[in-house]
Amino acid sequence: MMKKTIIAFCSLFILYMPVAKPTHANEIKRWKYEKTGLVFWEADTKEKLIALTFDDGPDPLYTIQILDAMKKYNAKGTFFVIGKEAERFPEILKRQAIEGHEIANHTYRHKFRDMKNPNVLKAELRKNSDLIKRITGKAPTLFRPIAGYYDEQIIETSIDNGYYVVLWTWHQDTRDWKKPGAKRIARNVLYDTKPGDIVILHDAGGDRSQTVKAVEYILESLYKRGYKCVTVSELLSHSNSVVPVLLLNP
Numbered sequence: 301m302m303k304k305t306i307i308a309f310c311s312l313f314i315l316y317m318p319v320a321k322p323t324h325a326n327e328i329k330r331w332k333y334e335k336t337g338l339v340f341w342e343a344d345t346k347e348k349l350i351a352l353t354f355d356d357g358p359d360p361l362y363t364i365q366i367l368d369a370m371k372k373y374n375a376k377g378t379f380f381v382i383g384k385e386a387e388r389f390p391e392i393l394k395r396q397a398i399e400g401h402e403i404a405n406h407t408y409r410h411k412f413r414d415m416k417n418p419n420v421l422k423a424e425l426r427k428n429s430d431l432i433k434r435i436t437g438k439a440p441t442l443f444r445p446i447a448g449y450y451d452e453q454i455i456e457t458s459i460d461n462g463y464y465v466v467l468w469t470w471h472q473d474t475r476d477w478k479k480p481g482a483k484r485i486a487r488n489v490l491y492d493t494k495p496g497d498i499v500i501l502h503d504a505g506g507d508r509s510q511t512v513k514a515v516e517y518i519l520e521s522l523y524k525r526g527y528k529c530v531t532v533s534e535l536l537s538h539s540n541s542v543v544p545v546l547l548l549n550p
């Protein structure tokens with residue numbers, strides 16, 4: 301499996317070699333991974349589709365409020381859940397699944413150091429995946445590394461274990477965890493929205509009342525402007541740049 305993946309990874313890398321040379325170290329890393337079709341920052345689409353993503357949940361207060369807000373618009377989101385929190389609040393995951401949201405992997409323990417050891421990361425992914433499958437009947441296919449940190453080993457371990465790696469659009473980092481005010485969080489998203497954006501927000505890990513309010517503002521404005529909020533998998537299915545041949549976890 302690993303050998304096959306590495307070969308596919310390398311051949312895609314060669315196949316999609318672009319003409320322009322990136323100048324910044326981050327861009328070089330991003331460019332290299334993005335061209336595999338397995339690592340995403342955003343989707344390449346002209347359709348007015350956006351993916352709102354929520355890290356670190358579920359939370360019995362804020363996640364529920366966000367789900368209620370999204371229901372009014374029939375908006376769908378993607379929740380990168382922490383396993384040990386999901387274990388405490390399985391009914392929230394069940395509701396998310398029933399209402400058509402996507403549940404994705406954000407490790408079981410949410411300990412940064414676990415990502416540094418491939419075997420530990422693999423165990424963390426597996427433990428959370430088994431749990432999510434047990435609760436919702438469906439194993440996750442998307443992984444977001446803790447704090448969005450990635451390196452060669454984290455990416456390879458994730459891919460070898462059947463995951464797409466999902467980061468977020470660079471101009472859509474709301475930094476809602478800093479609690480800058482609901483309006484400011486919303487403005488950050490709405491100011492330069494473009495089709496295919498992946499927005500990062502947090503539905504747990506502290507007081508997320510500003511995030512909840514911001515989600516209400518964001519939804520109201522986006523839907524008025526003709527946008528639709530969809531899950532990351534749905535968004536990627538509309539992307540021109542996705543390479544669909546490597547569905548490692550069918």
Ligand SMILES: [Zn+2]
Nearest residue numbers: 355356446447
């Ligand atoms: Zn996190």
